[in-house]
Amino acid sequence: MTAGDGAQLPDDRGAVREALIEWYEADHREFPWRRTDDPYEILVSEVMSQQTQLGRVVEAWEGFLERWPTTAALAAADRADVVGFWTDHSLGYNNRAKYLHEAARQVEEEYDGDFPDTPAELQELMGVGPYTANAVASFAFNNGDAVVDTNVKRVLYRAFDVPDDDAAFEDAANDLMPAGRSRVWNNAIMELGGVACEQTPSCDEAGCPWREWCSAYASGDFTAPDVPTQPSFEGSRRQFRGRVIGTLREHGELEIDMLGHRIRVDYVPDGEYGREWLTGLLEDLEADGLVEFDRDGADGPVARLRR
Incomplete structure (x- = not known):
């Protein structure tokens, strides 16, 4: 048929x-999120697994849940701390940490701490697309496609x-x-x-x-559809986004050239990887709600983490 x-x-x-x-x-294979039906724990595993090998996710997942064991704990956390954890564990795009933090707030404020349990409802949470919504509905509630x-x-x-x-x-x-x-x-x-x-x-x-x-x-013909290759992390914008977040966590507010010299050794203000390149990076992070970029600082453009 x-x-x-x-x-x-x-x-x-x-x-x-x-x-x-x-x-x-x-x-x-034994993964700890396969031993739980807690929708929060499963959501964290799904978001972390989007760009990270599963073997490396285990340590990060356990550390994240030890620090923020519930949606209430995560919702009350400082967003910069959540993004910092993401960066420290090389978990991919930092805006996923921001979305996870916002989703926890939604669960607490809009659903009284109880997760929605269908794929359609789960997609109402920030950053939760059809695949993730269906995975959480399946693994937490046995209610997915x-x-x-x-x-x-x-x-x-x-x-x-x-x-x-x-x-x-x-x-x-x-x-x-x-x-x-x-x-x-x-x-x-x-x-x-x-x-x-x-x-x-x-x-x-x-x-x-x-x-x-x-x-x-x-x-004997094991042809398969093309499998997308993961872009190299080394030298990528994703890597330098993480370095910006990590550097601002350490130093607080930094003038743009000072920040540039701290995140890459070949930073030259008027060079290929200079102010124009870094401005673009900061504008992306600003759009994602992760940094504040003051273009009119007294000593020139200044960047700081958004709290």
């Missing part, structure tokens, strides 16, 4: 579903010839997911893509439970 043009989902879907769930429940990330797309493309089309992937993923089991199912299919159906697959070594149904395993 087909699900979308070109896709060939097996007729015995019950067997397909149970094979995957049994494989996952027998052995899977099928999660479709890069790993899941790769699995569906190889196993069941699902076309490289977002709508086709959504249709096939939701068609396969057993009703009322989004928590275990989404964990299981993402695990399959993460440990067995990677870019270089390890079907037999990982004991892939879908080998008997898998088109790629039968043909």
Whole structure:
């Protein structure tokens, strides 16, 4: 039976579903957020995982929750401290820390401390898009649709010839997911893509439970949709955004040239990486609500962290 043009989902879907769930429940990677159904803890893990390898997220996640264990604690925190934690742990774009802080405030002020529990409601929280909302609904409330990330797309493309089309992937993923089991199912299919159906697959070594149904395993053709590559962090704007935040945390208010010399050794006021470049960086951070940029300071433009 087909699900979308070109896709060939097996007729015995019950067997397909149970094979995957049994494989996952027998052995899977242990991440601490898989042992909780607290929506706040799961939201923190989802936001942290967006640009960071899962192995590195564990320490940051545990440290974050030790410092701010509830939405109430995070909502009451100084935003600069939250952004500083993000920077210190190299967790990607600092505006994600700002959004997480704001989402905690929303939960406290607009929902009386109780998380919304559907994907649609969760998207009302600052910085929570469709994917994250669905993940939190699935893993915290067992109330989500099928999660479709890069790993899941790769699995569906190889196993069941699902076309490289977002709508086709959504249709096939939701068609396969057993009703009322989004928590275990989404964990299981993402695990399959993460440990067995990677870019270089390890079907037999990982004991892939879908080998008997898998088109790629039968043909030996493990082509998969292009996987976006993560831009290099070293030398990126993201890296220097983090350095600006860290330097302003340490020094407070800094004149633009003084800041420039502290964040990169090749800073030259009139050079390629000079005032114009740094002004652009500060304007981005200002737009994200992370810094205040006073262009008319007595001794020239001045930057400071927004409190």
